[in-house]
Amino acid sequence: MPNDELMPIGAFAQLSGLTSSALRFYADSGLLPPAEVDPVSGYRYYSSDQVARAARLRQLRELAMPLAAVEAVLDSGADEAFRLLDDHVAKVVGDAAAVQQKAAVIKSAFGNVPGLPITVVKGPVLADAVEQVLTATAHEPGMPALAGLRVEASHEAVTLTATDRYRLSTRTLVPAEPPRQTWAGTVNGDELRAAVTGIRRSPLVRLEAVPHGIWFRVAEREDRHCRLLSEEFPDHRLMLASLSEVTTRVTVSKDLLLRALEEHPGERVALHVADHGVNVASADDEHHPGIPLLATATGQALRIWFELTTLYPAVSTAIGPDVMLDLRGHDQPVTIRSADRGDLTTLAMPIKPDHSERTTTRNSP
Structure with missing residues (x-):
């Protein structure tokens, strides 16, 4: 009979989270x-060391890892186990993407519904525009449209827009x-990244x-399909139209500003714009001297505060060597764009000086 340190299969099943039938299967497979x-x-008995x-x-x-791969992970060291897990996840993701594309092909053939040509x-x-604009997306419960990219085609241009409520990025x-049709839709951001x-x-x-979708048709390569999100996209046009007048404008080297933000030790940053430059300082330590940057500034002197996670991506995706910041006060959205290209x-939304919460004025396009 088994000794007192062993436990029957039912007790072991409760401890391990596996059913008794699963334990029998894994025993027979040698795992x-x-x-x-x-x-x-x-009767089968298990030890506490096997839990x-x-x-x-x-x-x-x-x-959904196959038995052979499971055995390899269980019997390997940490480094090899990590590699095997990463390989498995990559395969699952790749298989899912392939299935998704095949399903899109099947759906497009149902009823032989022709696609609507939009533009070329x-x-x-x-690709560059998609990557730049998608930095302003976010996954938030109850707001799926924030994870999408809005595509709008007019007779003259194609506009891409995304927002996470604290940033709004748009490129034309x-x-x-010339676009054949006027069209607008919100494309699934994750699927667009993969494409x-x-x-x-x-x-x-x-x-x-x-x-329910959009095709990206390419020559001599596999066409890519992305689903459309059915949820309403935020009214970004109203946001842009309601912006107040610019009171301060500063043009500064993109690389120098990014370097100052990278060297900044805190999570919040204060920009102090004066006649001859901008000072990148700590928003939490007023005694910190900050990093002065030579810049061209016009208008009123201004001190404004940002979350680093809001300001840095907005600056990093700007086009060209210099960025232009149009400021409207410490509690109003700041427009960030290339100094020589405005497409x-x-x-970017600032935060309140007391940092207790983000500014609520117009923080949701």
């Missing part, structure tokens, strides 16, 4: 044999061919709308 089997009754392996086995199977754009230009592209590599390698990309524009 988790019992510590002892009663030769008369055939950790059983729990890890359950976790790996919850990731240069692939590398579109000149199409390679960027193929888009970038294509000289021209044809945008084609279908029910990428980002609005």
